Amino acid sequence: MSKKAKYTDEEIKAKLVELIAYQAEEPTVAQARAFIGVGSNSKIGPMLREALREAEVQKKQMAALPESLQQQIMQSIAPIWQYAQDLGLAQVDRIEAEAQERLSAYETENNGLLKQLDEKEAEISDIRNQFLESYDKNHELHETINRLSGENTVLTVKNEDLEDKCEGLVTELAQLKAMNAELQKELINLVKQKI
DSSP: OOOOOOOOHHHHHHHHHHHHHHOSSOOOHHHHHHHHSOOOHHHHHHHHHHHHHHHHHHHHHHHTSOHHHHHHHHHHHHHHHHHHHHHHHHHHHHHHHHHHHHHHHHHHHHHHHHHHHHHHHHHHHHHHHHHHHHHHHHHHHHHHHHHHHHHHHHHHHHHHHHHHHHHHHHHHHHHHHHHHHHHHHHHHHHHHHHO
């Protein structure tokens, strides 16, 4: 991208005189800035007003001269004005080309930034969806753990009950074995007595 040219006050004044001569109507500050290519409103405004005042004085001075002398002066400076006009048009074209170049560069940069923004938004959306999916799975896992923990507690209680019942059955079995042994002894004794 090309840098703006720097002009001295005298160069800016010369360009303002050139612009005033080029335009049929009084140029505005915006037109003057566009023609010169540099300067702020506060810088160009006062200089343009001064140049317009000087141009008006010169016009009055010219009107006071004899008509034949005016024609000679106009004929002698006509090529200069034509050159100034051509130069001004070329400068306007250059400024417009530079502005279009800058605009194209800004648009390209902006499109690139918009593309990056879309990519980041899509990435954020994916991360958000992954987080929500992970959260749901984690929630389901906690529910499963809680359910299994509850079932394990129930099974533990049932197991303890079964252990208690088993111990009772073992005790009853031992008692039955002892009673059976006594009955066998009594039966043996009865058999012996009958013999």
